[in-house]
Amino acid sequence: MTQTDRDTFHVTELYLLAAAFDAEALFGLPDKKIYQLQGEEPWSQAHKRLIQKGIFTEEGKLTKSGAVIIKTLYEYFFSQKYVRINNLMFAFREKQAEEVIILVETYEKTYKLYVMAKPLVLKLLSEKVPLLNREPAEGEKNFLRRELPDEEKAAINELGVTNDIANIELFHPRVKPQIASNPNYYQQWLVLSKDAKLIMIDTTEKHYYHASQYWFMKVLFDALDFPYRQKEGVR
Known part of the structure; x- marks a missing residue:
């Protein structure tokens, strides 16, 4: 073995x-x-x-x-929250914990269980989710997100499956009611790039956004309870 x-x-x-x-x-x-x-x-x-x-x-x-x-x-x-990013499922100890628990589903439908420090998680995700390494366009410095017009939504819906898409799902299993339409229980973001634009789709609310890279990273950091600033004394 x-x-x-x-x-x-x-x-x-x-x-x-x-x-x-x-x-x-x-x-x-x-x-x-x-x-x-x-x-x-x-x-x-x-x-x-x-x-x-x-x-x-x-x-x-x-x-x-x-x-x-x-x-x-x-x-x-006993995690109070789970976050799925593609085939990676994240569970959490407490909000300020330095580590997360990761359950990875393999292609053979078996599983690997890890405990990983948050800085290493970010490195792992940068390898698994190419969109994290995307260079933001110049104009993205001036906005967070803008809702797409109907014609652009239709064009997005016609796109085929791509390996570059990121599927981010948030679950709070102890929140009621446990239905997909309750954003306190479940949220899903589909993230993809089209014509140099970063597109983020809130599937539960049916909203389509032209998003900045900053907004994408904020959604990701909030989901995984990553700190935005270093603690005092840490360089």
Whole structure:
């Protein structure tokens, strides 16, 4: 088993680990019932893989590395907010925490779990989301966002799928009502570039904006609770 295999988890493995704190659901993962309906086999295989990864001993006892993973999963479960940026799901400890928890969905539909310092998160996103590295146009210094006219909205809707699009979703799972039309519970921004313009679409409110790079970064920083200024004494 490679190191990559050890750091990658199937849905059933994560649910087995989450059973340590009686969690029946993990935000962003498929429903646990899908696998429960398949009988004992998926769970026995998941337990075997967790032993191979050193999460449990052969006798079924939790190892130190397993305890660290369960603690991280526990903090992920109790996050008051989740932010999805493309295939990266972010969970949060407290607002002023220096680190975030990241659940990454792979192309194989498995998951990786990380704890990462916020400065490294920004570096990660700059690699994963090319629009973050975009050089703002000269005119963007004079505005934050402007609503697009109807003809430009229509042109945007006709665009095909592009790899450069950024999908930013915000969830507050303990806010009621839990419906997509409640912006306190759910928000989604689609961000793309067209004809050198940065376009941001608020999908819940159906608003289309010509946005400045500054506004894009502000939405991102606010979503991830990134500080705008350095703390005193930090250079």
